[in-house]
Amino acid sequence: MGINERKEREKEVLQKSILTAAREVFLEKGFDQTSIRSIAQKIEYSPTTIYLYYKDKDAILFALHSEGFQLLASKMEVLNLVENPLERIKAMGRVYIRFAMEHPDYYDLMFVQKSPMNKLDEDHEVWQEGMSTFDGLKFSVQQCMEQGYLPFNDVEAGSYLLWATLHGMCNLYDRGRCKVLDEEKSEQIVDLAFAEFLKMLDAFGR
Template sequence: MGISDRKEREKQEMKKLIIDAAMRMFVEDGYEKTSIRNIADKIEYSPGTIYLYYKDKDELLYAVQKEAFSKMLGAFQQHANSRSPWKRLEQIAYTYVNFGIKHPDLYDLMFIIRAPMNTAEKKGDWENGDACFNYLADTIRECMEKGLLRYTDPRVAALSIWSMGHGLVSLQVRCRFKVMELSEDQESQMINISIKEFLRTIKA
């Protein structure tokens, strides 16, 4: 292995060390309470070392968000892989909601708090969400090609299905289901029924 290859490997290893520590601290302590210095102390390096790779906390959070999306994509690939596009669409819907409910703090970083999008705006795009969104969009296109959906515009279909899932997760992770005075088991049942009924209404 050449010097440049070794340096690149060491760089990637250091970035992974920083991202893993930052993700744990953002999840356990919250984004606002976590500082670059806290993360540096956690990995036993100086704050200056982190600033060699990320210019501020927003940029670091953006990298953490990318890792979170990688985990969601892995969940799709594991649990939403049916050869039938309609069955796969169902699997995506349930997997998305279950992932968000199981990982509420990651979901916060991915879809709710504003900070990582500051970096996305500076970059001019938001590639972190591309792979997961395309997984949904490609499945929707397959469904539409087979006449399985009521939608005529795949973008509207994607937005509607995504919004349904996001709404359920957001209500649950922010404890807004309390207004319905449901037990934990009833909440889970209500969420699954809501997904099932929504999918039934959009199927051609």
């Protein structure tokens, strides 16, 4: 292995170490308490070293947000085998909700926190991760419209409506806003609401 190859590998190892430390700090302390200094302390490097690889906290959190999208995509991939587009959308909803419940910190970075979007705004980039996920939903919604399963007039608006509904359910639960509900139902409310959501989709398809 040449000197340049070794340096490049060492750089990749350090970048992964920084992200691993950032993930651990984020899970342990939350978004607000995650800082370049706290990440540096975790890997026993100076903050200056981290700035050589990531220009700020937003860039690090964006990288973690991208990890989350990769994980979600890996769980969604098998749904391409579902031929019926309405059943595929239902399955996508189940996977989305399960992901939000099992990985609330990733979900928070992917769909709630402004920080990852700050990096995109500063670098004048498009949100490729979000667009790819949304395009998958739009594809299925378009098929549903063509086959008479959903009565939408606009694929973009219809897809946004479905996404916003699921996101609202997940985010209200994750943010502790379900305390207004009956105590016996509060822990199950996302599953109960999703079941009602599926009934609504089935009614559209009749």
